[in-house]
Amino acid sequence: QKEVEQNSGPLSVPEGAIASLNCTYSDRGSQSFFWYRQYSGKSPELIMFIYSNGDKEDGRFTAQLNKASQYVSLLIRDSQPSDSATYLCAVNIGGDFGNEKLTFGTGTRLTIIP
Amino acid sequence: GAGVSQSPSNKVTEKGKDVELRCDPISGHTALYWYRQSLGQGLEFLIYFQGNSAPDKSGLPSDRFSAERTGGSVSTLTIQRTQQEDSAVYLCASSWATLAGGSYNEQFFGPGTRLTVL
DSSP states (O other): OOSEEEOOOOEEEETTSOEEEEEEESOTTOOEEEEEEEOTTSOOEEEEEEOSSEEEEETTEEEEEETTTTEEEEEESSOOGGGOEEEEEEEEOOOSTTOOOEEEOOOEEEEEEO | OOOOEEEOSEEEEOTTOOEEEEEEOOTTOOEEEEEEEOTTOOEEEEEEEETTEEEEOTTOOSTTEEEEEOTTSOEEEEEOSOOGGGOEEEEEEEESOOGGGTSOOOOEEOOOEEEEEO
16 A cells, blocks of 8 residues: 555546545655645646644645545635646655655646636 | 755766766755656665765665765766666655654655666
């Protein structure tokens, strides 16, 4: 089982609709969770992070975390063509000092259809 | 303020040559990370620095890979005797603190160095 799993897509969503991206993780000790957006040929850009169960909203983006189900999701409301990118889920297991790396999923490719 | 910078942006080398990749983190960020991303693959952790120390080198794929950080700032990733499987985009990230220090470890990435080994 991979440590962080995402559906690779592609996920196609009409412009203006809600895009829903999902991620599951295997380590119950994981402490913080991140969503990065990566345009083709570019480096990952941090768009959201969440560490508590529930929802966290920032503009058109909402991150949702359910630690009991080991599940984190990203909702994008009013999807725009500029949202077309690969979305990477990353998890920080944390714990002891020194265990600071992020473990990434392979990403979900999202296409917003005008 | 400037973001994370990396140089060179592209590097083409011949198999067996050594290469050095440089990362300049965001000013004030104490933690620095190296990852690599192969074509169509996810990001793979290589090494993490806190200050000039490397508490976690677990991702370095072989002893041909090494990294150092000086002055708590610039870091250099060195790959000796490069192989074709080393071809990838090497990404550097920095964050201002660690989980132990009370942050949530938001990491910000540089533009990457695309390494091609012929």
